[in-house]
Amino acid sequence: xxxxxxxxxxxxxxxxxxxxxxxxxxxxxxxxxxxxxxxxxxxxxxxxxxxxxxxxxxxxxxxxxxxxxxxxxxxxxxxxxxxxxxxxxxxxxxxxxxxxxxxxxxxxxxxxxxxxxxxxxxxxxxxxxxxxxxxxxxxxxxxxxxxxxxxxxxxxxxxxxxxxxxxxxxxxxxxxxxxxxxxxxxxxxxxxxxxxxxxxxxxxxxxxxxxxxxxxxxxxxxxxxxxxxxxxxxxxxxxxxxxxxxxxxxxxxxxxxxxxxxxxxxxxxxxxxxxxxxxxxxxxxxxxxxxxxxxxxxxxxxxxxxxxxxxxxxx
Numbered sequence: 001x002x003x004x005x006x007x008x009x010x011x012x013x014x015x016x017x018x019x020x021x022x023x024x025x026x027x028x029x030x031x032x033x034x035x036x037x038x039x040x041x042x043x044x045x046x047x048x049x050x051x052x053x054x055x056x057x058x059x060x061x062x063x064x065x066x067x068x069x070x071x072x073x074x075x076x077x078x079x080x081x082x083x084x085x086x087x088x089x090x091x092x093x094x095x096x097x098x099x100x101x102x103x104x105x106x107x108x109x110x111x112x113x114x115x116x117x118x119x120x121x122x123x124x125x126x127x128x129x130x131x132x133x134x135x136x137x138x139x140x141x142x143x144x145x146x147x148x149x150x151x152x153x154x155x156x157x158x159x160x161x162x163x164x165x166x167x168x169x170x171x172x173x174x175x176x177x178x179x180x181x182x183x184x185x186x187x188x189x190x191x192x193x194x195x196x197x198x199x200x201x202x203x204x205x206x207x208x209x210x211x212x213x214x215x216x217x218x219x220x221x222x223x224x225x226x227x228x229x230x231x232x233x234x235x236x237x238x239x240x241x242x243x244x245x246x247x248x249x250x251x252x253x254x255x256x257x258x259x260x261x262x263x264x265x266x267x268x269x270x271x272x273x274x275x276x277x278x279x280x281x282x283x284x285x286x287x288x289x290x291x292x293x294x295x296x297x298x299x300x301x302x303x304x305x306x307x308x309x310x311x312x313x314x315x
Contacts, residue, residue: 050110061142070118073109083314084114090163093123128217141181166192170239185313188251194269197234249279255288
């Protein structure tokens with residue numbers, strides 16, 4: 001089994017290298033509208049000077065000092081009740097690190113919010129989505145306690161993620177409202193897979209099926225993917241199937257050229273959110289692949305929306 005996992009990780013490394021190993025950039029776009037019906041326009045706000053903040057690096061919240069740790073950024077002038085913006089890294093649920101979102105978490109603190117970039121245990125033969133959700137719940141509870149020790153009350157948060165981390169952010173925001181130590185009030189989905197049961201994943205071959213087996217704890221193969229047992233397992237771990245009228249507001253960011261999590265996945269998610277009456281702001285990145293690297297203007301508008309929502313939902 002270790003050889004199988006090693007092969008999966010090697011394949012994932014190759015994919016991540018292809019996505020992020022280049023120089024990035026590319027032609028920018030001034031497009032600020034989306035092909036999604038009901039697009040919520042962005043209100044550009046004036047950028048205020050960033051605040052000073054304290055840094056707590058590699059704070060351990062579990063037995064695994066590496067994987068169960070987070071980086072925490074707290075505005076120096078934080079007093080009373082302060083909102084949290086939490087970032088969850090991607091990497092096919094089986095690799096990646098919190099450092100990928102450090103600049104985002106630092107920016108959140110600079111804007112007056114608690115900023116956190118967290119790790120979690122990787123999906124494996126022994127660690128599945130429920131275990132990862134438990135890690136995130138424990139990380140959030142730990143953040144609340146650390147802040148409370150400084151006289152800061154954290155009651156609400158926006159959960160953000162990229163790729164697999166976005167899947168985790170949605171699962172957390174859509175299913176853990178009632179049990180989280182800090183209440184999720186919105187989600188920012190960046191290139192996240194919303195429906196693991198869609199036939200599009202069959203194009204990933206045995207490698208993708210093995211990843212899904214590790215994540216779900218079930219046995220998912222190309223031959224059984226469409227049967228009721230596999231579909232039940234996959235839907236149970238898909239954010240799409242938890243959407244209802246009470247789902248938290250969601251920002252969507254997806255590249256039209258995404259080959260890792262196809263654009264179709266974002267469209268399906270958007271339609272489900274709208275049908276349920278959920279507030280949604282959708283950003284289409286016309287020149288970008290999975291990494292959302294080639295539409296800086298759209299990316300800037302999406303981030304502006306995040307902070308506009310933070311003012312609304314975090315106070």
